[in-house]
Amino acid sequence: MERILKRKKIYEKIFIILSLFFLSVSLLTLFSLIVDVLIDGLPRLSLKFITSYPSRKPEGAGILSALLGSIYVMIVMILFIVPVGIGAGIYLEEYAPRNFVTNMIEVNIANLAGVPSIIYGLLGLEIFVRFFNLGRSVLAGALTLGLLVLPIVIMATREAIRLVPNSIKEASLALGATKWQTIKHEVLPISLPGILTGIILAVSRAIGETAPLITIGALTYIAFLPKTPLSPFTVLPIQIFNWVSRPQKAFHHNAAAGIIVLLILTFLLNIIAIILRNYYTKKYKL
Amino acid sequence: MAILRTENLDVFYGDNQVLKNVNLEIKENRITAIMGPSGCGKSTLIRCFNRMNDIIDDFRIKGKIFFKGKNIYDNGVDPVEIRTKIGMVFQKPNPFPKSIYENVAYGPRVLGLKDKSRLDYIVEESLKKAYLWDEVKDNLRKNALELSGGQQQRLCIARALAVNPEVLLLDEPTSALDPVASRKIEELLEELKKSLTIVIVTHNPSQAARISDYTAFLYLGELIEYAETDKIFTVPKHPKTQEYLSGKFG
Numbered sequence: 001m002e003r004i005l006k007r008k009k010i011y012e013k014i015f016i017i018l019s020l021f022f023l024s025v026s027l028l029t030l031f032s033l034i035v036d037v038l039i040d041g042l043p044r045l046s047l048k049f050i051t052s053y054p055s056r057k058p059e060g061a062g063i064l065s066a067l068l069g070s071i072y073v074m075i076v077m078i079l080f081i082v083p084v085g086i087g088a089g090i091y092l093e094e095y096a097p098r099n100f101v102t103n104m105i106e107v108n109i110a111n112l113a114g115v116p117s118i119i120y121g122l123l124g125l126e127i128f129v130r131f132f133n134l135g136r137s138v139l140a141g142a143l144t145l146g147l148l149v150l151p152i153v154i155m156a157t158r159e160a161i162r163l164v165p166n167s168i169k170e171a172s173l174a175l176g177a178t179k180w181q182t183i184k185h186e187v188l189p190i191s192l193p194g195i196l197t198g199i200i201l202a203v204s205r206a207i208g209e210t211a212p213l214i215t216i217g218a219l220t221y222i223a224f225l226p227k228t229p230l231s232p233f234t235v236l237p238i239q240i241f242n243w244v245s246r247p248q249k250a251f252h253h254n255a256a257a258g259i260i261v262l263l264i265l266t267f268l269l270n271i272i273a274i275i276l277r278n279y280y281t282k283k284y285k286l
Numbered sequence: 287m288a289i290l291r292t293e294n295l296d297v298f299y300g301d302n303q304v305l306k307n308v309n310l311e312i313k314e315n316r317i318t319a320i321m322g323p324s325g326c327g328k329s330t331l332i333r334c335f336n337r338m339n340d341i342i343d344d345f346r347i348k349g350k351i352f353f354k355g356k357n358i359y360d361n362g363v364d365p366v367e368i369r370t371k372i373g374m375v376f377q378k379p380n381p382f383p384k385s386i387y388e389n390v391a392y393g394p395r396v397l398g399l400k401d402k403s404r405l406d407y408i409v410e411e412s413l414k415k416a417y418l419w420d421e422v423k424d425n426l427r428k429n430a431l432e433l434s435g436g437q438q439q440r441l442c443i444a445r446a447l448a449v450n451p452e453v454l455l456l457d458e459p460t461s462a463l464d465p466v467a468s469r470k471i472e473e474l475l476e477e478l479k480k481s482l483t484i485v486i487v488t489h490n491p492s493q494a495a496r497i498s499d500y501t502a503f504l505y506l507g508e509l510i511e512y513a514e515t516d517k518i519f520t521v522p523k524h525p526k527t528q529e530y531l532s533g534k535f536g
Contacts, residue, residue: 098343167380171442174338175393176370176449185396186382 037263041256049257053223054239058250063258065222066239069138070265072226073235074203076142081153081202084146086195089157094183113151120148121215129216136217139229144212149202156198160191193280200273204266210237236262288352289314289453289483290335290372295349297330299342304330306507307349312453312500317475317484319498319515321491323535327507328487329377332455335485336372337365353453370397373451377458379438381430381445386413386422389430389441393449408448416444417474436467443474454478456486460493472497491531495519503527 052062092109096102124144134140164187172182188195219234220242226233236258243255290312297305304327312318320328330339337358339345350357358368370393381389390409399405409426413419418440422428430441439459446454456475460468475484475497488494494501495515502512503526511518511527522528529535 165380167376167378168382170338170341170376171380171382171445172392172396173341173366174336174369174374174376175396175445176366177392177396178366181396185392190383 034263037256037259039256040253041258041260044253044257045260049254050261054221054242055223058248058254061243061251061254063236063239063261065225066234066236066258067261068225069222069233070207070235072138073142073145073233074207076138076229077146077149077206078199078203080143080146081150082199085150085153085199085202086157088150089154089161089195090183090188092154093158093161094179094187109151109154113155116211117148117209118211118215120144121212123147124212125216135230136219136232137230138226138233140216141213141218141233141235142229144216145206145209148209148212149206152202152205153195153198156201157191157195160194160198161187163194164190193277196276196280197273200269200276204269207235207265207269208237208262210235210241213238214241236265288312289354290485291352292331292334293350293352295331295334295351296347297327297334297339298344298346298348300344304507305334308504308507308509310502310509310512312483312485314483315479315481316499317479317486317497318500318502319494320485320487320502320504321489321494321530322504323530324489325506326504328489328504329457331504332457332485332487333374335453335455336369336374338369338374340365370449371451372453372455373446373449374455374457375439375442375446375459378462379435379442381433381438381441383429383431385427386430386433386441387426389445390448393445397449412444412448413441415447415478416440417470418444434467436463436470439463439467439471440474443471447478451482453483453485456484458487458489461489468493491519503530505530 049062050067051064052060053064054066055061092102092106096105121144124140124147128134128140128143129136132140134143168186168190169182172186173179177185213235218238219232220238222232222234240255240258240262243251243258246252288311292308292310295305295308295310296303308331310331320331322328333339334347334351335353335358339347347359351359353368353372357363358365382392384392387409390412391405394405394408399408410419410423413422418437421437422433422441430438433441439462443454443456443459460471463471472493475486478484479499486494486498498515500512501515501518503510503518503522503524505526511522511524513523518527519531522531
């Protein structure tokens with residue numbers, strides 16, 4: 001009996017040590033990556049780096065067009081995914097009849113979230129660039145990335161709506177409100193923090209995507225700013241990718257500095273998501 | 287005068303029949319209590335009166351419910367319109383996570399009223415009718431969720447009154463409240479019946495005896511007995527009613 005107990009305790013200890021080991025492997029990898037990037041990139045990081053266009057000379061090159069291109073693409077993409085994603089989420093959660101077709105749509109939206117991003121690139125190339133003739137433009141890029149992250153927004157919207165207490169919906173309906181009035185005045189405001197979180201998660205996923213944009217033919221070298229949604233563009237990850245693939249060591253430092261900027265951007269987005277969520281959760285506390 | 291009348295009412299959730307051939311007349315400007323043990327279908331019945339069950343997926347209804355002579359389940363009847371004439375208060379207080387003012391103004395607003403002074407007037411009158419005005423008049427901008435449970439339930443009554451319904455349905459409105467808060471709501475209902483018809487679901491026979499003019503006893507989906515409250519409590523006709531009132535089950 002005592003031997004069995006002892007053995008059980010040993011197994012328990014082994015399991016804890018193993019878990020800790022795997023945790024530290026992943027954390028250390030992440031940590032060393034960040035340190036490596038910081039060592040390489042921090043010396044290059046300056047105001048001039050952010051405000052300069054790319055150049056053949058590594059010490060004069062900057063990320064202005066890529067940074068603004070990223071921001072521009074994100075803004076256009078948000079304009080696309082907010083109405084479409086929230087609208088689809090509301091329809092599926094509140095209006096869609098429970099039947100086979102709805103179930104198929106739901107399963108497929110969940111599946112879409114797992115499709116490799118390059119497939120979306122091919123889709124975007126065929127539909128937006130060629131069929132709609134948008135060219136290799138900001139708009140084509142934004143729509144392609146929008147398709148890629150739409151499942152995230154739809155699913156976040158549905159989750160958030162599902163969390164709105166039934167009693168609140170009933171209260172509104174019992175007062176003679178229509179379904180849409182109930183959604184507009186009660187369901188959406190209460191589920192806003194969840195929806196916002198989904199949108200920001202979608203943006204932080206999209207801002208790091210490279211493959212679909214390369215597929216649709218975003219340029220890698222741009223020494224001007226995109227003026228209209230139909231202008232050609234580049235984005236941060238593509239600029240970084242471009243610098244990494246150069247043989248000169250100095251460009252690799254530029255790439256590291258670009259990665260730092262991208263990391264800061266993603267980090268800021270996540271902070272905004274948390275702040276917004278806390279603000280609205282407090283405002284509509286139930 | 288019967289303001290509401292059910293005729294051979296059968297209700298199903300999927301294959302499960304929860305109301306069986308219910309025939310009931312609700313008299314105008316009276317309080318009618320619907321009592322019975324849990325699961326007897328009393329909440330289902332009251333939720334048929336303002337078509338709240340429509341939002342349940344597998345809900346099915348047979349028979350008719352007449353509101354002032356018109357079947358509310360006829361094709362072409364808009365449930366949204368029915369609900370402005372037949373208001374409802376729920377078991378658990380469910381104020382919106384908004385200010386007291388916004389809660390009461392919600393109904394008139396969704397009906398299209400925008401005039402500020404008119405809204406102010408309705409909010410004040412409704413809160414007065416619900417015996418809540420004196421407690422909240424200095425704090426109309428306070429979040430309704432900060433009120434006590436009893437205050438929240440009176441706010442829900444004020445909110446229902448703001449659209450000026452002809453019938454007020456209450457689904458066990460005091461079961462989540464303490465005796466003092468419950469008593470206050472009972473007093474309020476006795477005052478309100480002067481201007482509207484009240485139907486209240488209760489699992490508490492003594493509450494039915496205290497406030498109602500008519501009492502319906504429901505058991506396993508059937509209307510066992512329906513009569514004036516005095517009669518049903520002094521000389522119950524049906525043996526099941528006698529057993530229920532003597533506390534043999536419940």
